[in-house]
Amino acid sequence: PAPRTVLLTGAAGGLGTLMRGLLPAYGYELRLIDLRPIDGEPDAIIADLGDREALREAVRGVDAIIHLAGISLESSFDKILKANIEGTYNLYEAAREEGVERIVFASSNHAVGFTPRPRGDDPLIPIDTPRRPDTFYGLSKSFGEDLAQFYWDKHGMETVSVRIGSCFPEPTSVRMLSVWMSPGDGARLFHAALTAEDVQHTVVYGSSANTRVWWDLSTARALGYEPQDDSEPYAEKLVAEQGELDPENPDHACLGGHFVTKPPIWPH
Ligand code: NAI
Ligand code: 15L
Numbered sequence: 001p002a003p004r005t006v007l008l009t010g011a012a013g014g015l016g017t018l019m020r021g022l023l024p025a026y027g028y029e030l031r032l033i034d035l036r037p038i039d040g041e042p043d044a045i046i047a048d049l050g051d052r053e054a055l056r057e058a059v060r061g062v063d064a065i066i067h068l069a070g071i072s073l074e075s076s077f078d079k080i081l082k083a084n085i086e087g088t089y090n091l092y093e094a095a096r097e098e099g100v101e102r103i104v105f106a107s108s109n110h111a112v113g114f115t116p117r118p119r120g121d122d123p124l125i126p127i128d129t130p131r132r133p134d135t136f137y138g139l140s141k142s143f144g145e146d147l148a149q150f151y152w153d154k155h156g157m158e159t160v161s162v163r164i165g166s167c168f169p170e171p172t173s174v175r176m177l178s179v180w181m182s183p184g185d186g187a188r189l190f191h192a193a194l195t196a197e198d199v200q201h202t203v204v205y206g207s208s209a210n211t212r213v214w215w216d217l218s219t220a221r222a223l224g225y226e227p228q229d230d231s232e233p234y235a236e237k238l239v240a241e242q243g244e245l246d247p248e249n250p251d252h253a254c255l256g257g258h259f260v261t262k263p264p265i266w267p268h
Helices: 014-026 052-059 077-098 136-155 183-195 218-222 232-242 257-261
Strands: 005-009 029-034 064-067 102-108 158-164 201-206
Touching: 005 014, 014 029, 014 183, 052 077, 064 077, 064 183, 077 102, 077 136, 102 136, 102 183, 136 158, 136 201, 158 183, 183 201, 201 218
Parallel strands: 005 029, 005 064, 064 102, 102 158, 158 201
Antiparallel strands: none
16 A cells, blocks of 8 residues: 655755655655754654664654655765764664665765766766765765665565755756756655555666756656656756856766765864
8 A cells, every 4th residue: 555654854954844845745644853853843753863762663653764864965974974874774773673664765866976977978877877976975875775775685675765866946056957856856756756566675866857867767767757847947047157067177077066076074
């Protein structure tokens, strides 16, 4: 049966807030959890992904989980280790113990961030391109995808790992013209990931049907995802302001954009 009750981790964040607004229209009853309280949501669970007891209680009785919580940008390895690597492990363990059978994992384009972007007539980047994380952050998403595969193979728990491009209300850079996922398409994709049958562990790119898209959306479409949006209407203004991507600029050379040139953040 299609899931009805869904735990949304990271519900206070940018994407969590967008999805809190959009997913109830699909008939889901959302249970919310985040480190931070959420305005107007007194029933939201406030807990750290390090708190295994709280996670176990939070996942009890839900049909599925959308896992958005974690550090969403580059940080020090120590912080990424705690929140994204141990935190995601803790959530999967809680889900296993409580018998939750489906997780939608917010992976990221930064798991393959060092992949050169297609230029001209180059083919789209396939989903099975070797992972090339561009940051400690991207490494944690690579780990999450492996963890998801492991929980399928070992325990029969299903995951759709969504390598999200940029999900914000509007594209704000020329790179985002290629990687943008409109909030409406984000909700469509999460709904498809929750309801498609027999996904085992499926990895998909998460973006709209952008004219300038860099990657192959066929594994997402195979789940039933039909993107409705395209960033192209924003192109004229953004290109006029910023210019086209510069072939000589290393910040514009790879899928991960400026993450690839970001110096590592060391603790303290
Ligand atoms: P965000 O930073 O706005 O939200 C993340 C939320 O997770 C925050 O509310 C934060 O309080 C919570 N959180 C952080 N550490 C936690 C912990 N230890 N325990 C419990 N909660 C914790 O990020 P955003 O943009 O909403 O992204 C959501 C997820 O989607 C993240 O996992 C991010 O890596 C992923 N993603 C987002 C993209 C986007 O375009 N927004 C692109 C690619 C991936
Ligand atoms: C991500 O993974 C980040 O969470 C998000 O804030 C954006 O930076 C996005 O990737 C991107 O690549 O634009």
